[in-house]
Amino acid sequence: MNALTGHLSELGHGVVTTVELTVVTTIAALLIGIIVAILRITPVPMLRGIGLVYVEVLQNLPLLALLVLFVFALPQIGITFPLFTSAAIVIACYEGAYMAEAIRAGINTVAVGQAEAARAIGLTFSQSLRHVILPQALRAVIQPIGNICIALLMNTSLAAAVGVVELTQAANNVNLVEAQPIEVFTGAGIAYMLMALIIGFTTGRLERKLAIVR
Template identity: 40%
Template sequence: MNVLTDNFPTFAKGFLGTVQLTVYASALALALGFVMASFRVAPVRSLRAFGTAWVTVLRNTPLTLLFFAVLLGLPRFGIVLPFMVFAVLALGCYTSAFICEALRSGINTVPTGQGEAARSLGMTFGQTLSQVVLPQAFRSVIAPVGSILIALTKNSAIAGAFSVTELLGTYRIMSELGYNIILTFVWIAVGYLIVTGAISAVFNLLERRWGAAR
């Protein structure tokens, strides 16, 4: 227990870093995922091609490689930002590909007659998507999106290898101070369980309230 009580500020700083990464990257992933899902089902071929390329490249690229590309590649083009921002970009863009596919699968569950009826009333593609299709698709994708954001939380541990303050990185400090590494990892695991448990609770609540009937 003393590994936690003696180093609580260090653990707290790492925990808050993981929470920040999770919140900011989740917001970016949800926004980009929504945009790319819209592109994937758009009637414009160029938008569909862009959305498909985005998903194909990011979903099939190792996350560690993407971190290297963003944190080490962008500064070569004069783009210099805090490492935390770079980590959010890498994590958010990577996760957006999975969010996109989850949303697209939900969109595909909506009967085509719904969209045809909306278009027959003179609604544009954007209006049909936002007012008719997505509200129905949302009900079926709550659980998958929650699982993706939980995976994002665990993936945020990679950021520690790139000088970003996060929870897993505290093990190096504890190891240098001579603390039992197993107990250190136990408390790190507890921290991750708190974050993922909170995400799970939120999405369970959303699913109970708006999820598709089983």
Template identity: 40%
Template sequence: MDVLTHNFSLYGAGFLGTVELTVYASALALVLGFLMAAFRVAPIGSLRVLGTVWVTVLRNTPLTLLFFAVLLGLPRFGVVLPFQVFAVLALGCYTSAFICEALRAGINTVPKGQGEAARSLGMTFTQTLGSVVLPQAFRSVIPPVGSTLIALAKNSAIAGAFSVTELLGTYKTLNELGHDIVWTFVWIAVGYLIITLSISALFHALEKRYGVAR
């Protein structure tokens, strides 16, 4: 307990850093995931190819390698941003591929007749997707999207290796101060539990209200 009470500000900074990474990267992942899912079911071939390439490349690229590519590669091309922003980009882009596939799976559960009926009424692809297909698909993708964002929160620990303030990285300072490494990691684990259980509770509430009845 002394590890926590004597270093509460350090743990707090790491906890808030992880929360910020999770929130910002989740927002980016949801936006990109939605966009790529729309591309993958679009009637335009070039958009479908772009969506497929995006998902295939990112799902099959180790996240650590993506961090190296973003945090160390982009500055070589003159893109200089705070490391936290680079970390959000890496996490958000990586997770968007999994969000995209979850959304696409949900879209595929919507009967084709729904889209055909919308088009027969003169609705465009964008209108059909936004007003007819996605509202129905949303109900079935709540659990997998929630699980993906929980994984994102845990994946944010990689950012600590790239000088980004986050929860897991606090163990280095605490270890140097001579604190018991076991209790150091116990409190780090508690911090991650708070974050992941909060996300789980949020999506459980969403599923209870909007999910498909079982």
């Protein structure tokens, strides 16, 4: 345990960075997911095509490759961001594609008759989405969104590859000093597990509280 207790400040800083990155990217990915899901169901063919291309491209590219390209290739054309910001942008855009598909699945659970009723009382497409469809769709996919959030948490470890000192990188730094990989990375793994359990517990409670009884 000395390898862990002797470096609590470094590991604690890594945990904080991981939590910050997870929270920021979760919020951004959810917003992106809502926008892209709306594009996927809009009656305008060109917008549907944009949403489809976004999802297909992002879901079929490795996140690590996107991180490396964003951090190391964009500066070649004069576009630079702080490392944390770069990682947050890439992870949010990547996970946003998965959020979009989960939300679109939620939209498909809303009865067609409700959308027709909304149109019948004079609501526009955007008003129907805002007041009728999206509130029900989001409540229907709380648990799938929670699962994506857990995957997002795990994916933040890839930010270590581009220099962000989150939990994985902090554990690696400690291991370089202590040379105790089993002890150090087991501790880091337990920390990730606890954070994932918190996300799962929270989304489970929200699902039970906000579930729609049909």
